[in-house]
Amino acid sequence: MVERVVTGAHFGLRDWLAQRITAAIMAVYTVILLVALVGGVPITYPVWKDLFAQGWIRVATLLFAVSLAWHSWVGMRDILMDYVKPAGARLTLEVAVLLVIAGTLGWTVQILWR
Amino acid sequence: MSNATIRKPRPKYLSLHALLFEIRLPLPGWVSILHRISGLLLFLAVLWLLFMLDRSLSSEAGFESVRRAAGLPLVKISLLLLVWAYCHHFCAGIRFLFLDLDKGVDLATARLTSVIVLVASIALTAWLGVKLW
Numbered sequence: 001m002v003e004r005v006v007t008g009a010h011f012g013l014r015d016w017l018a019q020r021i022t023a024a025i026m027a028v029y030t031v032i033l034l035v036a037l038v039g040g041v042p043i044t045y046p047v048w049k050d051l052f053a054q055g056w057i058r059v060a061t062l063l064f065a066v067s068l069a070w071h072s073w074v075g076m077r078d079i080l081m082d083y084v085k086p087a088g089a090r091l092t093l094e095v096a097v098l099l100v101i102a103g104t105l106g107w108t109v110q111i112l113w114r
Numbered sequence: 115m116s117n118a119t120i121r122k123p124r125p126k127y128l129s130l131h132a133l134l135f136e137i138r139l140p141l142p143g144w145v146s147i148l149h150r151i152s153g154l155l156l157f158l159a160v161l162w163l164l165f166m167l168d169r170s171l172s173s174e175a176g177f178e179s180v181r182r183a184a185g186l187p188l189v190k191i192s193l194l195l196l197v198w199a200y201c202h203h204f205c206a207g208i209r210f211l212f213l214d215l216d217k218g219v220d221l222a223t224a225r226l227t228s229v230i231v232l233v234a235s236i237a238l239t240a241w242l243g244v245k246l247w
Contacts, residue, residue: 020214023207030204038245045170045177052171072160075153097157104160111168 022067152199
């Protein structure tokens with residue numbers, strides 16, 4: 001057992017839990033979207049447009065996007081911690097990942113509420 | 115120390131050759147590393163996918179352009195790869211959630227669920243491929 005000072009850092013439990021909760025949210029969304037799409041009618045532009053014009057799917061998609069943002073941050077940070085050891089390179093890539101995630105979120109909002 | 119024991123040379127350093135041809139991953143290991151690889155792929159593709167969502171919802175012409183692009187062989191293969199990545203990440207993720215709850219951690223069950231994940235994600239990909247094109 002390694003002696004560690006608890007102050008100043010959490011032990012990753014919050015991220016660990018968040019990764020799983022966001023995964024569950026995205027899984028539910030995936031099933032809902034599949035049911036909505038694979039049902040019967042072929043997906044034409046009006047069908048597609050109408051689906052995303054509904055309030056509930058916009059909110060659900062936003063929930064998905066926020067979940068994806070958090071989930072992918074935890075996942076990408078795990079990957080960077082495992083394979084990228086030089087601190088400078090890791091920090092640079094982490095910032096790049098965060099920028100992509102933030103941009104994705106903003107863009108998603110823009111697409112959903114155009 | 116028994117003389118009958120043949121001592122393997124230690125330490126053994128990992129070479130690319132060893133990684134590729136000597137170390138055989140067990141099936142749960144394949145599910146695990148593919149979970150990571152599929153997650154990375156999906157992250158790298160997220161801007162492209164969002165771009166297609168944007169185009170497809172912007173106008174009738176945009177929708178048609180996405181549909182036409184999806185028919186190009188290279189795009190189709192890339193999208194199918196991403197569909198597989200999503201399906202695998204989904205199935206393997208559910209397996210990991212159960213493992214977190216201490217369900218299916220014994221060797222026999224873990225192997226069985228690994229096979230189920232690998233087969234189910236490919237089957238799902240095939241089904242979605244048929245549905246999409």
